[in-house]
Amino acid sequence: xxxxxxxxxxxxxxxxxxxxxxxxxxxxxxxxxxxxxxxxxxxxxxxxxxxxxxxxxxxxxxxxxxxxxxxxxxxxxxxxxxxxxxxxxxxxxxxxxxxxxxxxxxxxxxxxxxxxxxxxxxxxxxxxxxxxxxxxxxxxxxxxxxxxxxxxxxxxxxxxxxxxxxxxxxxxxxxxxxxxxxxxxxxxxxxxxxxxxxxxxxxxxxxxxxxxxxxxxxxxxxxxxxxxxxxxxxxxxxxxxxxxxxxxxxxxxxxxxxxxxxxxxxxxxxxxxxxxxxxxxxxxxxxxxxxxxxxxxxxxxxxxxxxxxx
Amino acid sequence: xxxxxxxxxxxxxxxxxxxxxxxxxxxxxxxxxxxxxxxxxxxxxxxxxxxxxxxxxxxxxxxxxxxxxxxxxxxxxxxxxxxxxxxxxxxxxxxxxxxxxxxxxxxxxxxxxxxxxxxxxxxxxxxxxxxxxxxxxxxxxxxxxxxxxxxxxxxxxxxxxxxxxxxxxxxxxxxxxxxxxxxxxxxxxxxxxxxxxxxxxxxxxxxxxxxxxxxxxxxxxxxxxxxxxxxxxxxxxxxxxxxxxxxxxxxxxxxxxxxxxxxxxxxxxxxxxxxxxxxxxxxxxxxxxxxxxxxxxxxxxxxxxxxxxx
Numbered sequence: 001x002x003x004x005x006x007x008x009x010x011x012x013x014x015x016x017x018x019x020x021x022x023x024x025x026x027x028x029x030x031x032x033x034x035x036x037x038x039x040x041x042x043x044x045x046x047x048x049x050x051x052x053x054x055x056x057x058x059x060x061x062x063x064x065x066x067x068x069x070x071x072x073x074x075x076x077x078x079x080x081x082x083x084x085x086x087x088x089x090x091x092x093x094x095x096x097x098x099x100x101x102x103x104x105x106x107x108x109x110x111x112x113x114x115x116x117x118x119x120x121x122x123x124x125x126x127x128x129x130x131x132x133x134x135x136x137x138x139x140x141x142x143x144x145x146x147x148x149x150x151x152x153x154x155x156x157x158x159x160x161x162x163x164x165x166x167x168x169x170x171x172x173x174x175x176x177x178x179x180x181x182x183x184x185x186x187x188x189x190x191x192x193x194x195x196x197x198x199x200x201x202x203x204x205x206x207x208x209x210x211x212x213x214x215x216x217x218x219x220x221x222x223x224x225x226x227x228x229x230x231x232x233x234x235x236x237x238x239x240x241x242x243x244x245x246x247x248x249x250x251x252x253x254x255x256x257x258x259x260x261x262x263x264x265x266x267x268x269x270x271x272x273x274x275x276x277x278x279x280x281x282x283x284x285x286x287x288x289x290x291x292x293x294x295x296x297x298x299x300x301x302x303x304x305x306x307x308x309x310x
Numbered sequence: 311x312x313x314x315x316x317x318x319x320x321x322x323x324x325x326x327x328x329x330x331x332x333x334x335x336x337x338x339x340x341x342x343x344x345x346x347x348x349x350x351x352x353x354x355x356x357x358x359x360x361x362x363x364x365x366x367x368x369x370x371x372x373x374x375x376x377x378x379x380x381x382x383x384x385x386x387x388x389x390x391x392x393x394x395x396x397x398x399x400x401x402x403x404x405x406x407x408x409x410x411x412x413x414x415x416x417x418x419x420x421x422x423x424x425x426x427x428x429x430x431x432x433x434x435x436x437x438x439x440x441x442x443x444x445x446x447x448x449x450x451x452x453x454x455x456x457x458x459x460x461x462x463x464x465x466x467x468x469x470x471x472x473x474x475x476x477x478x479x480x481x482x483x484x485x486x487x488x489x490x491x492x493x494x495x496x497x498x499x500x501x502x503x504x505x506x507x508x509x510x511x512x513x514x515x516x517x518x519x520x521x522x523x524x525x526x527x528x529x530x531x532x533x534x535x536x537x538x539x540x541x542x543x544x545x546x547x548x549x550x551x552x553x554x555x556x557x558x559x560x561x562x563x564x565x566x567x568x569x570x571x572x573x574x575x576x577x578x579x580x581x582x583x584x585x586x587x588x589x590x591x592x593x594x595x596x597x598x599x600x601x602x603x604x605x606x607x608x609x610x611x612x613x614x615x616x617x618x619x620x
Contacts, residue, residue, distance in 0.1 A: 036465070037473020038503045044472055044480040095437060100429035119410035123433065124480050127405060128472040130437065134444045135467035138460050146457040150448050153463050155346070157445035162354055162438040163347020170354040170434050193348045 010300040017065050017082075018058040024076075024083040025052050028136060047117045047125035048132075052090045055108040059305070060085045060202045063227075066297050067206020067220060070289070077143050081152060081205050084136040088160050089198060091129035094122055096169060130160070143209060151208050159201035168194025175260035182258075184265040188229070191262070195235070196228030203227070212289075219288035226285060227302050230278035233271050234306045236261040240268060242310070279306045320610040327375050327392075328368040334386075334393040335362050338446060357427045357435035358442075362400045365418040369615070370395045370512045373537075376607050377516020377530060380599070387453050391462060391515050394446040398470050399508060401439035404432050406479060440470070453519060461518050469511035478504025485570035492568075494575040498539070501572070505545070506538030513537070522599075529598035536595060537612050540588035543581050544616045546571040550578060552620070589616045 029049050031040055061082025068078040097104040097112040098119065105115050114122035136142065137152050158164060171190040175182055203224030207217045240263045258264075262271045282302035286295040339359050341350055371392025378388040407414040407422040408429065415425050424432035446452065447462050468474060481500040485492055513534030517527045550573045568574075572581045592612035596605040 033473050034468065036468045036507075037471075037477075038499060038507070039477065040472050041477045041480045041484070043484065044477055048472065091437075095433060098430075098433065100433060120408075120483050121480065123405060123408065123410060124476055124483075127401075127436075127440065128476040128480075130440055131467050131471035131476060134463055135471060138448075138463040138467065146455075146460040150456040150459045150463070153444055153448040153460070157441050157448065158344065158346045161347075161441035161445060162358065163343050163350050166434055166438040166441060167347075167349065167351045167354055170351045170431065170438075173430050173434075174351070174353065189348060197346075197348070 010297060010304065013066070013297060014057070014062055014304070017062045018056075020065075020079055021058045021061045021082055021086060022053065024079045025086065028080075028083055028132070029053070034135075043117070043121060044125055044128060047113060047121045048129055050116055051094050051113050051125060052087060052129065055110075056086070056090075057308075058082075058086060059231075059301075060089055060198060063199065063202035063224075063298070063301060064206045064209075066301065067203050068209040070206070070291050070294050070298075071210025071212060073210045076141055078206065078209055080136050080139065080142045081209060082202075084133040084142075085156070085198070085202060085205065087129045087133040087136070088156065088165075091126040091133075092160075092165055092169070092198075094126040094129070098122060101169070101173065148208060152205055155201055155204050155208065159197040159204075164193050164197035165195075168192075168197065172260060176257055179258065182260040182265055184262065187260045187262050187265045190260055191232040192225075192229065195232045196225065199228035199231055200224040216289045216291070219285055222285040222288070223282050223298065223302075226278045226282035227305055230275055230282060230302065231305045233262045233275045233278065234308065236263045237268065237271055237275060238308075238310070239263075275306050279303060320607060320614065323376070323607060324367070324372055324614070327372045328366075330375075330389055331368045331371045331392055331396060332363065334389045335396065338390075338393055338442070339363070344445075353427070353431060354435055354438060357423060357431045358439055360426060361404050361423050361435060362397060362439065365420075366396070366400075367618075368392075368396060369541075369611075370399055370508060373509065373512035373534075373608070373611060374516045374519075376611065377513050378519040380516070380601050380604050380608075381520025381522060383520045386451055388516065388519055390446050390449065390452045391519060392512075394443040394452075395466070395508070395512060395515065397439045397443040397446070398466065398475075401436040401443075402470075402475055402479070402508075404436040404439070408432060411479070411483065458518060462515055465511055465514050465518065469507040469514075474503050474507035475505075478502075478507065482570060486567055489568065492570040492575055494572065497570045497572050497575045500570055501542040502535075502539065505542045506535065509538035509541055510534040526599045526601070529595055532595040532598070533592050533608065533612075536588045536592035537615055540585055540592060540612065541615045543572045543585045543588065544618065546573045547578065547581055547585060548618075548620070549573075585616050589613060 029045060029052065031045060033040055064082040064085055065078045093107060094113045096102050097107055098114055104112055106112065113125060134153055137156055138149050143149050160166060168190050172194055175190065200221065203220050207220045212220060279302045283299040286298055289295055339355060339362065341355060343350055374392040374395055375388045403417060404423045406412050407417055408424055414422055416422065423435060444463055447466055448459050453459050470476060478500050482504055485500065510531065513530050517530045522530060576584065589612045593609040596608055599605055
């Protein structure tokens with residue numbers, strides 16, 4: 001198969017998973033209450049839907065779903081775990097955009113949640129999305145084995161919490177308040193938490209759902225770590241080179257803010273070299289899974305991660 | 311045993327559990343990282359500790375620990391589940407106090423988190439506490455059976471989320487923006503979500519950990535619902551009658567804000583009658599557990615809930 005055909009297959013698969021995740025999120029965020037819920041307040045639910053539906057590449061759920069599929073595990077389980085992961089990602093964007101944080105008005109080309117609703121509703125909708133992600137992950141439909149569900153909850157919480165994504169955002173904000181330049185070591189640590197941890201969880205969750213062997217899981221985690229790092233340096237490069245219209249969010253803000261980025265720490269050329277190296281490292285890590293050609297879709301995902309334009 | 315002796319036993323037990331919960335929280339919020347955590351950012355961790363340690367009656371963990379103890383389940387498991395529950399309670403206070411929400415400067419007689427730190431750190435520390443609560447609940451040390459841990463996660467998420475606590479806070483804030491008086495039916499629904507759901511979870515979690523039979527669980531849930539309702543109407547009465555110094559937070563704010571309270575909806579006398587009725591209902595529900603005198607401590611807890619001065 002030619003590289004072009006691979007690319008077409010990948011895009012079709014990415015779209016198919018994004019559509020299935022959208023349907024899953026739409027159903028999970030319906031007005032109907034679940035057992036033990038009193039009522040779902042309409043405005044809060046609307047804000048939760050606003051920030052999760054109709055947007056995004058769904059890269060994280062895609063990685064989760066495709067990793068589980070390597071082991072023949074498909075359908076509602078991985079889609080629910082992927083939708084929960086996307087809720088965590090979306091909640092983090094809502095809170096990061098708040099006036100007290102990055103103070104952004106634009107996200108995916110639309111007003112941010114606190115602009116479209118109000119600040120209190122934005123905070124609460126983020127809290128509720130974060131909480132609901134654990135509800136969905138722990139639910140029986142996600143996997144029949146409660147041991148698998150408990151393992152997913154534990155991994156998701158650790159990736160999202162003070163030693164992962166939330167901690168990474170705290171470090172990022174502290175960095176912005178400093179005036180001296182940031183070391184590459186600091187930027188790498190911060191990014192491995194802020195964006196890397198959740199991308200790694202996507203692959204880890206797929207491995208947990210799929211019942212990967214320890215060596216397969218190790219290889220997949222290696223892939224996930226390289227991919228996560230590649231993703232973030234690609235993001236830094238995009239911010240430095242792109243414009244607001246293409247990006248769908250404010251571009252070029254990093255330089256003006258003493259933001260901790262690899263472009264600032266290493267320079268643009270070194271950042272690009274690192275990005276390409278990491279994408280190759282991610283693809284190569286897949287061979288150690290022993291799963292052969294089936295992993296081609298994840299290798300494509302690594303290429304997509306560094307080639308994307310927004 | 312006289313009522314006075316009961317009271318002394320209850321206070322001693324309440325203090326003992328509060329001390330054990332404090333130690334558990336202190337250990338969980340240590341600087342040491344857990345597997346898969348990159349690092350725990352010191353300032354974020356400090357803010358998490360500030361909002362959870364050294365304060366509060368620990369009523370929710372107490373109810374959880376004592377309910378589990380009815381079935382002979384004691385030690386690290388219930389303490390971890392109780393500490394996780396307390397993290398959820400504390401995160402909700404941190405976010406509720408934010409300028410965009412209730413805009414409070416004082417909590418438990420100390421500056422609120424966004425005053426002691428800053429708004430971004432307060433938001434993130436709340437997010438991280440909420441997330442960590444699920445980490446702790448899902449962890450192996452909480453219970454050897456992953457089915458029990460998954461059930462706890464599911465119940466905790468549902469009690470805290472859009473159909474529970476977070477949804478209740480959203481309704482409460484919306485109510486404040488209206489100018490017409492609130493119906494008792496609305497106030498009851500909002501309160502059953504905002505404060506009731508988490509108190510009910512405390513009892514539910516104890517029943518799950520203890521392996522209560524379906525009928526015992528039903529009786530305990532009845533107790534938990536009555537106790538939760540009694541707690542909140544007692545809170546409304548305290549706000550109407552107490553002063554800021556005794557309460558450790560701003561008092562008398564409800565009336566000035568068109569806050570949805572039962573005192574406003576029913577009048578002070580009817581609210582007090584309801585409070586006392588609910589406390590009795592809670593105590594009586596315990597007889598249906600068939601556990602006899604062992605439940606006396608929970609009956610005391612119901613009495614304490616309505617008799618407290620802050």
